């Protein structure tokens with residue numbers, strides 16, 4: 001069967017879901033929620049999408065992780081969100 005006829009509508013998790021949401025505090029893998037009502041929303045918050053893009057494309061100046069790796073704390077635990085240094089450097 002030609003590739004173009006394969007079904008392509010399988011829902012995939014939004015790529016930003018790999019990041020912690022700095023806006024509503026959603027953990028990695030969990031959907032963003034409205035802070036007022038707790039209702040899950042289908043599209044992650046803009047700041048979460050920005051963080052996920054930074055994780056995918058930049059090295060963190062604070063914890064030295066490579067592109068694609070979320071920030072780590074000093075004792076090598078997952079950092080909630082990303083270091084502010086990662087956010088303020090110019091994009092690669």
Ligand SMILES: [Zn+2]
Pocket residue numbers: 021022023024025026031032033044045048
């Ligand atoms: Zn959120």
Ligand SMILES: [Zn+2]
Pocket residue numbers: 060061062063064065071072079082083086
């Ligand atoms: Zn970091």
